[in-house]
Amino acid sequence: VLFLTDPDIFSMTWLHFLSVSITVWLTLLFVFTIVPAVLGVSIGIRRLYLTTLLKIFEWATLRMEMEAKEKNQQLYKPYSSGIIVKEPPLSLQQGIQELRGSASCLHSEPEFEMADIFYFCRRGVESIVDDEVTKRFSAQELETWNLLTRSHYNFRHISLRLTVLWGLGVLIRYGILLPLRVTLAATGISLILVLTTLVGFLPSRELRFFLTEKVHVMCYRICVRSLTAMITYHNRENKPKNGGICVANHTTPIDVIILANDGCYSLIGQAHRGLLGMVQRAMVKSSPHIWFDRSEVKDRHLVAKRLSDHVADKTKQPILIFPEGTCINNTSVMMFKKGSFEIGCTVYPVAIKYDPLFGDAFWNSSKFGMVNYLLRMMSSWAIVCSVWYLPPMNREEGEDAVQFANRVKAAIAAQGGLVDLIWDGGLKRAKVKDAFKEEQQKLYSKVLVDTSR
Amino acid sequence: MGSNSSNMNHIPDGQQLLQDTGFSAAQIIRLYERFEFLDKDNTGHLRPEDLETVPDLDMNPIGARIIGAFFPPGKETLDFGSFVRILAHFLPADSNRTRAGAQQEPANSTTGKLRFAFQLYDQDRDGKISRDELLQVLRSMLGLQVTEEQLQCIAERAIQEADADKDDAISFDEFRKSLEKVDIDHKMSIRFLR
Numbered sequence: 323v324l325f326l327t328d329p330d331i332f333s334m335t336w337l338h339f340l341s342v343s344i345t346v347w348l349t350l351l352f353v354f355t356i357v358p359a360v361l362g363v364s365i366g367i368r369r370l371y372l373t374t375l376l377k378i379f380e381w382a383t384l385r386m387e388m389e390a391k392e393k394n395q396q397l398y399k400p401y402s403s404g405i406i407v408k409e410p411p412l413s414l415q416q417g418i419q420e421l422r423g424s425a426s427c428l429h430s431e432p433e434f435e436m437a438d439i440f441y442f443c444r445r446g447v448e449s450i451v452d453d454e455v456t457k458r459f460s461a462q463e464l465e466t467w468n469l470l471t472r473s474h475y476n477f478r479h480i481s482l483r484l485t486v487l488w489g490l491g492v493l494i495r496y497g498i499l500l501p502l503r504v505t506l507a508a509t510g511i512s513l514i515l516v517l518t519t520l521v522g523f524l525p526s527r528e529l530r531f532f533l534t535e536k537v538h539v540m541c542y543r544i545c546v547r548s549l550t551a552m553i554t555y556h557n558r559e560n561k562p563k564n565g566g567i568c569v570a571n572h573t574t575p576i577d578v579i580i581l582a583n584d585g586c587y588s589l590i591g592q593a594h595r596g597l598l599g600m601v602q603r604a605m606v607k608s609s610p611h612i613w614f615d616r617s618e619v620k621d622r623h624l625v626a627k628r629l630s631d632h633v634a635d636k637t638k639q640p641i642l643i644f645p646e647g648t649c650i651n652n653t654s655v656m657m658f659k660k661g662s663f664e665i666g667c668t669v670y671p672v673a674i675k676y677d678p679l680f681g682d683a684f685w686n687s688s689k690f691g692m693v694n695y696l697l698r699m700m701s702s703w704a705i706v707c708s709v710w711y712l713p714p715m716n717r718e719e720g721e722d723a724v725q726f727a728n729r730v731k732a733a734i735a736a737q738g739g740l741v742d743l744i745w746d747g748g749l750k751r752a753k754v755k756d757a758f759k760e761e762q763q764k765l766y767s768k769v770l771v772d773t774s775r
Numbered sequence: 776m777g778s779n780s781s782n783m784n785h786i787p788d789g790q791q792l793l794q795d796t797g798f799s800a801a802q803i804i805r806l807y808e809r810f811e812f813l814d815k816d817n818t819g820h821l822r823p824e825d826l827e828t829v830p831d832l833d834m835n836p837i838g839a840r841i842i843g844a845f846f847p848p849g850k851e852t853l854d855f856g857s858f859v860r861i862l863a864h865f866l867p868a869d870s871n872r873t874r875a876g877a878q879q880e881p882a883n884s885t886t887g888k889l890r891f892a893f894q895l896y897d898q899d900r901d902g903k904i905s906r907d908e909l910l911q912v913l914r915s916m917l918g919l920q921v922t923e924e925q926l927q928c929i930a931e932r933a934i935q936e937a938d939a940d941k942d943d944a945i946s947f948d949e950f951r952k953s954l955e956k957v958d959i960d961h962k963m964s965i966r967f968l969r
Contacts, residue, residue: 405802405805405806405809405967405968406965406966406967406968407966407967407968433932434913434929434930434932434933435933436896436933436937436945436950436953436954437954437957437962438916439837439892439895439896439912439916440892440957440959440962440963441962442835442836442837442841442916443837443841443891443892443895443963444865444962444963444964444965445831445835446831446832446835446837446838446841447841447862447865447965448965449829449831449832449835450813450826450829450832450841450845450862451806451809451862451965451967452809453829453830453831453832454831455829455830455831456812456828456829456830457812460812745830749830758830758833758834759833759834759835759836759838759918760918760919761834762834762835762836763836763916763917763918763919763920764918764920766836766916766917766920767917767918767920767921770917770921770929
């Protein structure tokens, strides 16, 4: 006890303790995560972790409901199905006919009825209360609570036990998981930089290809572990092959890591500056990625040419493209831009579906910047997702690029259990085109002309 | 992210709205969430631009008029109370609980709904739908799909049918009479989930 009161010895002891624990920490890290990542082996820690968490969440939700009942507070459950009853959508024609059916007169000439306005009025107000599009640009709501205040659940200190549990969760997530993950991510990124540069120096092309694949997969595995991502790949026999393009629905930039974990892809995108730019340049040294300058992006022909050149070369890996053009919240698939479907090569569709219970992966770019987003990702419990590789598709005779794109989109939506929407993801930032309104006006004028039936 | 209220205390006028309109507490909480969602800059008020971000409304031929119904002339901002009171017009008529001492006719009665629809036509709020106002509505709903003559023709017929006292305009009573065969409650109601 005497030595603890002496300040010098005390601080030395502290330092010893600190250095020992850091060494232990790093060793554990190395053994349990990096080595398996390099070897491609999974110990099964993550699965155990997730099952335990699930049990805790269910218990927590039950407790909340019980306590709320006791205190006679109305516990607000998020309505994941919306505010209003969704009736099967009637066409404009049917809607107006139905309206007029109650006024039982038939005329032989174009007839306008004062009541017609009710149809548009009701549809308009319904869309103010709940519409299909704007809600896709914010994170979806959960049925059970996952001990994160950021997920959309009311948490007002209903019970002491739950508050304690939540506090414990915060400690674990920010004190243990976050530093662990940041370390892993840093390791993964530096490895990719160093190793791809080294491999780029090798003279032999075959050797370069061989090693590139290994290096890439290893680094992506480390990144996946740094997010504690549990990915289930289905139908791996349909994995994209060389000389084609791989299209997938877009929820977050992490999609790239999720897919690249299981195969080598060529990425396509804008050339950035800073750290991301460095990573991009390093990656290009050992495998062919397509990075565009800001000015080149606008030139659609240039983009199309570089794409077709790449797919024509059968030794090059498939290109990974996200045709939606923006991040959607993983409940629906929005319009696919036709550019990638005009090239005329084989398309390998992939559906990615995240389970938001352990951490919502959706990147709401209008709310969070990239750093903030990554921080949130690394302080969630885990990222759980399923990836389905769909059979390859080709453009058929007499099908134009838009129809082909829609066909692929429908296949992805069906497999992933997502809603297939015709809307453009660009509506996140821009307003609807006048063409849609004209369409409505056209339909209505047809009704007026056809009232005799 | 919406409000994390499990009760109404965080909602402005919450209790008052519960009494005045026919909405249940759960519905009001849900509407408040929607309100906050539409209120992108978190000022506690909506502006016309906030409603214009809804694509379905933007492509509705009378979208601008509907937004106008929420923002009568002179009013630039919409608070949550007014938002709910206007939406209350669209509750089914049978959802009123019996309240002792209800001051005025509830918004979701047939008359209330008719009045809402009437105001969509009668933009200058003079109590009558003039020929001009009718033409404007028709132009919105039909756009460039019909010619000017066809438009005049349709408007003429509509006025002739409804205008009982021949003053070349449609008053509220004439409006109501011309719609007496229409099931207004059904057509102007939105089925809110309980």
